[in-house]
Amino acid sequence: MNVLVCGGAGYIGSNMAALLAREGHRPIVFDNFSKGHRAAVQDIQAVTGDLADRALLLRTLRELGIEAVMHFAAYIEVGESVQQPLKYYQNNLANTQNLLSAMQEAGVAKFVFSSTAAVYGMPARVPITEDTPKEPINPYGETKLAVERMCHYQSQAGRLRFVALRYFNACGAGDDGARGEDHRPESHLIPLIIQAALGKRPDIRIYGTDYPTPDGTCIRDYIHIDDLCRAHLLALKKLEECAELTYNLGNGQGYSVRQVIDTVRRVSGKSFKVVEVGRRPGDPPVLTSDASKAKNELGWRPEKPQLEDMVATAWRWHAEHPNGYSE
Numbered sequence: 600m601n602v603l604v605c606g607g608a609g610y611i612g613s614n615m616a617a618l619l620a621r622e623g624h625r626p627i628v629f630d631n632f633s634k635g636h637r638a639a640v641q642d643i644q645a646v647t648g649d650l651a652d653r654a655l656l657l658r659t660l661r662e663l664g665i666e667a668v669m670h671f672a673a674y675i676e677v678g679e680s681v682q683q684p685l686k687y688y689q690n691n692l693a694n695t696q697n698l699l700s701a702m703q704e705a706g707v708a709k710f711v712f713s714s715t716a717a718v719y720g721m722p723a724r725v726p727i728t729e730d731t732p733k734e735p736i737n738p739y740g741e742t743k744l745a746v747e748r749m750c751h752y753q754s755q756a757g758r759l760r761f762v763a764l765r766y767f768n769a770c771g772a773g774d775d776g777a778r779g780e781d782h783r784p785e786s787h788l789i790p791l792i793i794q795a796a797l798g799k800r801p802d803i804r805i806y807g808t809d810y811p812t813p814d815g816t817c818i819r820d821y822i823h824i825d826d827l828c829r830a831h832l833l834a835l836k837k838l839e840e841c842a843e844l845t846y847n848l849g850n851g852q853g854y855s856v857r858q859v860i861d862t863v864r865r866v867s868g869k870s871f872k873v874v875e876v877g878r879r880p881g882d883p884p885v886l887t888s889d890a891s892k893a894k895n896e897l898g899w900r901p902e903k904p905q906l907e908d909m910v911a912t913a914w915r916w917h918a919e920h921p922n923g924y925s926e
Contacts, residue, residue: 601625603665603713605650605698606672607643608635609778611713611824614773615669616643618828619904627663630672631654636877636924639778650694660705666829667709667835668702670695673743676786677717680739691742696749709838710750710761711831716847716886718744718765726889729765729845736881746919747845754843762834767820767849769827772916779916781923789821789910792860793917796869797811803871805856807878812885818853820887823903823912833897854906857889862910
């Protein structure tokens with residue numbers, strides 16, 4: 600299948616494009632390279648462009664015979680979304696509407712959307728199921744939920760077959776450690792701790808040590824990037840028989856901030872400074888997923904559910920690329 604991978608030079612998109620190629624599909628990366636890295640694309644065909652450019656989208660969809668679209672081209676920083684909400688509504692929502700409009704005109708109906716657990720906000724109960732109330736608390740989560748709703752109505756009109764995949768915390772380096780996580784600036788916990796272990800930052804901070812958890816620190820659900828990408832392939836196949844799907848993608852098992860720090864120390868063999876500071880507003884004590892729907896309907900199972908395996912692949916990539924991708 601010819602698959603357009605929007606945001607395909609980013610962390611998840613590049614790993615997805617590589618898996619598509621390994622599985623015999625033809626991925627075409629569509630990226631403006633404002634956040635992604637050309638070195639992550641390697642020998643995969645790429646179109647340099649922005650989702651705001653409808654004419655280029657139409658030309659790409661038609662001339663390259665695109666049969667399905669995977670969308671990873673959102674801005675993802677929660678704090679930035681609070682400070683610059685219009686930036687997020689423009690890129691995450693308006694540009695996605697532009698993409699869906701171009702797909703409709705080009706006759707491309709299959710759409711795999713990278714959504715987020717942020718659509719749930721601060722749920723009253725965990726683990727979180729797909730039926731948990733959607734009450735996002737920031738523009739990032741709001742824009743992702745708005746796209747899901749837009750897709751729902753487009754599907755109801757008979758013009759789209761889509762799956763929304765609500766991620767928890769993607770981590771690790773995929774493709775046998777060849778494609779790692781290189782956000783600039785970085786905000787995800789595992790690469791931040793690894794940066795401290797590599798001496799790239801002076802310390803790692805724990806925000807709150809008095810939560811009602813076994814060690815007092817927040818617990819989060821981590822999923823290896825390879826497991827995440829495999830779920831996308833299964834979801835794409837499922838669209839052959841279903842017009843609208845939604846799945847949580849997580850491990851179902853949570854790890855605390857202290858557990859992640861200790862695991863990085865153990866895997867890396869490095870010591871580094873840890874600073875305990877006060878809680879951040881809006882951080883729930885525990886966020887874990889119930890991914891049984893994806894397991895039951897897609898036949899999906901995480902193959903790397905252990906934190907040590909996730910951290911080991913991430914450490915390998917960062918140790919080999921201490922300054923991230925070269926371009």
